[in-house]
Amino acid sequence: MRIQNTLKNKITFRGKGLHSGSMGNLTLQPAPEDTGIVFVLKDGRQKQFIPYIPDNIIDTRNNITVSNGKALVRTVEHLVAALYGMRVDNCLIETEMNEIPIMDGSALEFIEGIQETGVVEQDKEREELRIVNPVWVTSEDKFIVALPYNGLKLSYTISFPNSPIGTQTFNLDFSTESFLNKIAGARTFGFIEDLDYYRKNGLVLGGDFDNVHVFSRKENRSLNSPRYDDEPVRHKVLDLVGGIAMLNFDIKAFIISYKGGHTLDTLFAQRVMSTISGVQKVGNVYSYGSDTNYYYMLADILDLEKYPS
Ligand SMILES: [Zn+2]
Structure with missing residues (x-):
């Protein structure tokens, strides 16, 4: 078992939302042990705290949207993947926007x-969960399955027939190093032919050739330069890491995703939690079976009475 980590100092980012297109600031703050990843949304003079846990995911159609029932934040997946990849277990993500900036479409910025600021060890061990019996979720021909494995290995296959993407498979033995070298720079991707549909539905208003790897089905090619030949499947691995980050512990498993995505990633995290809920207490504070416990715990850790609002 390793020790929990947080950031050495706060970091501020500025950028635009992929879907909303609006500009805004985002500040990552260090947080005490066992906080996990918590979004802090300024709501007038008040602050809304939204823990990044499976139960708080309310929309997975074109991004991961997290909510506490009063406020929401969209497109969190690449930022939480960056935190998970860098082993930043405890972090407050303060935002004035309802969407996390897309930056360059990957987790790189x-x-x-995070590297510039640094990561520091704290005073408690990070909990881990070993998958002993297979856990799976399916939807139509898609699935995610976790098998016993002494480490974290991810295997991902995507299939976009009649497109320049085709079928791609990527395998990753997960570590901070492999995540940084092979996954972190893979960008969001999409098809130019789908843009009209998205825009009509108020989506991808902030998308451009600098933050999306754009393909054309009609021309059967990529319209901007790829960072990797198999960049799309690597990006899907990035998204999957963002899904795994909902679990506030290290999971030891061989996770295989066939045509997964935000919805299946979220269902998988929820399935893992339901598998262990009531059977295993995670750490000495988390009780995922009950939201109320989690909020009491959070209030205690963050000293919410004193947290400036
Ligand atoms: Zn993504």
Whole structure:
């Protein structure tokens, strides 16, 4: 078992939302042991605290949206993947926007910020969960399955027939190093032919050739330069890491995703939690079976009475 980590100092980012298109600031703050990843949304003079846990995910259609029932934040997946990849277990993400900036479409700029600030060890061990019996979720022909494995290994296959993406598979033996070298820079991708549909539905208003790897089905090619030949499947691994980050512990498993995505990633995290809920207490504070316990715990850790609002 390793020791929990947080940031050495706060970091501020500025950027625009992929879907909203609006500009805003984002500040990552160090947080005490067992906090996990918590979004802090300024709501007038008040602050809304939204823990990044499976139960708080309310939309997975084109991004991961997290909510506490009063406030929400969209497109959190690449930032939380960056935190997970860098082993930043405890972090307050303060934002004035309802969407996390897309930056360059990957996790790279968040990681550069985290590396610049530094990561520090805290005073408690990070909990871990060993998958002993297979855990899986399916939807139509898609699935995610976790098998016993002494470490974290991810295997991902995507299939976009009749497109320049085709079928791609990527395997990752997860570590901070492999995440940084192979996954962190893989960008969000999409098809130019789908843009009209998205825009009509108020989506991808902030998308451009600097933050999306754009493909054309009609021309059967990529319209901007790829960072990797198999960049799309690597990006899906990045998204999956963002899904695993909902679990506030290290999972030891061989996770295989076939045509997964935000919805299946979230269902998988929820399934893992339901598998252990009531059977295993995670750490000495988390009780995922009950939201109320979590909020009491959070109030205690963050000393919410004293937290400036
Ligand atoms: Zn993504």
